[in-house]
Amino acid sequence: MGRGPGGRPAGVRGGHQVHAPEGRGGRWPVTLLGSSGGGPRHFGTYLALAMILITLPVIGLIAVLDYQQVEAELIAGNDLLREQTEKSVVQSLRLVDAGLGLLDATLDRRMQEGFGPVLAEYERAGRDPGAMDLSRVQKEIGGEMDIYVINASGVIEYTTYSPDLGLDFRQIPYFYDRITALRLGDAFETDRVVTEPAGGVLRKYAYMPSPDHRYLFELGLVCSVADPDRHDPRYQALKEDLMQLNPALAGIRIFDCYGRVINVTDSEDPVGPAALNPVALEVFERKEGRTLADPAAGTITRYIFVDLSDPRYPSDTSRVVELTYTTAPLDARLAEMRFGHAFVVLLSSLIACCIAVPVSRRITRPVREIVDDVNQIARGDLDHRIRISTGTEFARLESSIGAMVDSLKENIRRLRESEETSRQYSTLLEDQVRERTADLEESNRAAALFLDIMVHDINNANTIAIGYTRLLIETLEGERREMAEKMLSRLDQSSGIIGCVATLRKVRESGEALTRVDLDRVIRTQAADHPTIRYEGRPATVLADGLIAEVFANLIGNAVKFGGPGVEVAIRVEERGEEIVVSVEDTGPGIPDAVKSGAFRRFGKGEGSLAGAGLGLYICRMLVERYGGRIWVEDRVEGRPDLGAAIRFTLRKVPEE
16 A cells, blocks of 8 residues: 555545545556546546647648648749749740741742742733732742732632641631731732641741732741841750759640641641641630640640731731640649658657656646545545645645545535425425316317307397398389398308308317318319319319318409409319429409518408408418418409419328338
8 A cells, every 4th residue: 555645544534534546656546536437536537638739730840831831932933933034935936936037038028039030920811810920920930939829708719838728717707907008009018927737837927818809918028048048046945944944844736816726746736636736726816825734644734825917918927836744743843742741740649749748747746645535535425525635726626626525525515405395395386287278178168159159149139130131122112122132241241250260260179180071072062062172073082171171262262252243264274293282263353563572461360341251261271271281362364463373282182001
């Protein structure tokens, strides 16, 4: 047995022997009071876990924040390098375009002189370009220029350069408009030096309209023959330099206004649909860049529009540059950073766990002794006192626990007294509840009796009064007869109210379960007294009870009453899935939109002198909802409330056996 403070045995308190299992090293285990199942739970374990759970998220948060910062820096550096690459591409293309511009002016005179033989041959052929000997004319002007004949539709109809035969300039609206203006004019005009897609050959174009303005002649001078290598764009060298500058750059392609790749091989067709890039063509048309990402392939493709247009020339030498970047280098760096941060987090977590265990044991050492005493009290020994440990905080804890135990004993005494008092009050309350319940039941029976007597006597009085009033109407004439008829109407209305009250009582007191009801038979029975009702009949079995007839009685009665002379009433039954939809339609004055929303509320009266007490439609709603359906009002003709009303409700259909 271990030793406590002051040299006393740790298991003896106030003369009581405490038997409890010892923990490691002969120490008492620190347990949580009230724990059950799975053995005692050590406070030191929880403290160590708490320290670990606090430390690990902090370490993880620091690692995540640091990784996010490094990731952001890497991504920003990659974006900056990509931006510099794109700026270099744009600057290089602008420099190439400036160099080609220097070559333009030196070739204008030579090309203007070349149109002389072309126009002479056009006149010799009787202004029929099909009869022109273009090959002979090409040799006559030196063989360095190709001849193109563009018709009024903007199509190259004849040419000495077969790859461009049939090229339709209507696909480039701005260029088609420009060459149409040239064809209709009288001036010679030159174009920019442009690069042919196939092989990267430089060509200088010039235009001259035919005398009859039916065709536009075009000459294309092969500049590389006249001045080789002086103004070569060297796109391949540009590609190699940029790929050395940016390791993430996987490929570069440059497209012209047609979406064709510049400097393609001779084996590719520069005007074939397969050689056109629709994305590059769309970027050129919209004059704005575009970015396409392919996560599966790990690439990002950037399309950059380089504006090289010059309003002085028909052709637009602008370019679309396609830069394909691979994300592999960046992904590799990020993966390396993730692995490094994960290793740091793992190592830091192991160190935190190794530190948390001894620290928690040292902190919980004085607590273990207090726990022993608390466990003794928890087993019912309320006279047991807490052992005082070193430290002001623990002395205050011992005093607080002692006060708590004293208060607990006092509360137990009061609780026992309260239990006895509560038992007496409970018995008295139960007796009072039984008495009040019996009185309430007796009052309900008396109220029901009085209601039955009132309904019976008022009905008898109304029946007699109605009979005498009808006899009186037959004997009176003029204004007195009208007054007697109004009195009869009020007596009928009073009788209807009494009937509604009786029906409401039946609805509220009816406790019978819903059963199978032949809906067709109910409708035919209710419609038998009204020959103006149209009902074609449809067999249907629904869940309802004997009060369903009241729904049809009220709806038909309202339609006949408020419809006026000559009103027509139609009843339709439709199946919609698991429901039966019943419609009662009339050709009367209809129900205004302002009244429809409150038509089924209790005492929701209509308008006019014939308006009732407002209980009929309320009873219909109560019954339909009791049967699990819903009821609403519509116009018989949609949008025309003055052509009659249609009241529809649903009932649950009984499945066929």
